[in-house]
Amino acid sequence: MIGDRQLTPEEAAYADEASRKIRALVPPDLPERMDRNEILYPKDYLRAMAKHHYLGVQVPATFNGGGLTILHDALVNEMAGHWGSATLACSRSFTSHGGFILWKYGSDYLHDHYLRPTLAGEKFVCQALTEPGTGSDAAAIETTAERRGQTYVLNGQKRFIDGAQSVDFIIVAAKVRRGGREAMAMFCVDTDRPGYVIKEVQSDWMGFRGLGSAWIAFENLEIPATNLIGEESQGWKILMEELALERVVATRAQLGQAHRALSIAANYAEHRRTFGKRLRDHQHIAFKVAELATRLDAAYLLNTRAARLLQEGRGKEARLEVAMAKLAGVEAAWEVVDESLQILGGIGYTKKYPVERILRDVRASRLTAGSTEMMRLIIQQVAFDRLRDPDFRGELVGRELEGSPVQGPRRETTR
């Protein structure tokens, strides 16, 4: 957004309109009230977003979605982050990636009972994957969903579940038999069922507050078999699609937040004077703003590329690009916000400006939806494959005196 984000004129106009509308839709004190845990899920805000078709932007309009693309959805999240907070953006992105898989894999029943009301702002959703025993290693979850006639019986625990105290239903990953990823299935679980237990309210964490997060348990919780999303065998595939979307769309909110922090810092530097001149006239500060603006725009570009690849249905082959967008996005956001706070000096560490809250919010994104380390794991796997050169003389490694490691004509590389 500082430079040209490689948007078409239509996409740029949509982003500008979303920016104006969302700025007006977010009550000025809402992010701070959520930060103080005075609100446990921003339902009025989500209802207002629904009226403007800002929930499930990429889902067809016949399902109450926006009928646009994943990039449009990411742009809305960018503005929700910019004018609101990470948690406001998160609450809408649940409807977005949850809505997307419900639309793509859900039955007519799930469409009518869950998808349409959710995108209309009448029902509220969150997702539960992480367990006390496993987070990054998603295939190792232990929650079970045992089929008994026309029902599934759920048992297990999930923790760090945003929205768990407030939503109407949760998209839950559980195992339908013993095994790894092949045993995983996805379900819609109503939170008013007997056997749904809040074990511990998780509201006092560092940032990312106001979502009613909790450690929960399913204790012989029965759901109708019709609440299975897709087929039993499709659970892992559905989860991966959902996570890919989250990695792109939710990260865009972090970029929106970082952009806001940098904007505050740049404006501050134009007015704050030290040693007889404006902060921006000290070359160190001016160059820092130049570096941060460049870092932010690079992350925007990677995000736009990943959103377009997902839109083309190339999610599986675009694992690298999605992981790069997530890694570069959240790491850039963290650095940009931290350095913006540095430019503000001591006042940045107070609540006079929202930068300290943004810093605490942004920090969570280096852990959520696949941590920074998990993104590096994915990237290195694909990168080593794509960087492999069959002409490289591996047998000469350590014996380079015997010949040049690369011999023969240089290969034309495709990338």
Ligand SMILES: Cc1cc2nc3c(=O)[nH]c(=O)nc-3n(C[C@H](O)[C@H](O)[C@H](O)COP(=O)(O)OP(=O)(O)OC[C@H]3O[C@@H](n4cnc5c(N)ncnc54)[C@H](O)[C@@H]3O)c2cc1C
């Ligand atoms: C604010 C917040 C909100 C959240 N919201 C939700 C939610 O709504 N729903 C939900 O299901 N979950 C949620 N989570 C959970 C989040 O997705 C997990 O915390 C995350 O997946 C990491 O899992 P873990 O905490 O169990 O860490 P672990 O998997 O135990 O990992 C611990 C550390 O080791 C690193 N690590 C693990 N394996 C490797 C490896 N092979 N190589 C190198 N490093 C490794 C990790 O990156 C991490 O830094 C939330 C978390 C937070 C902080």
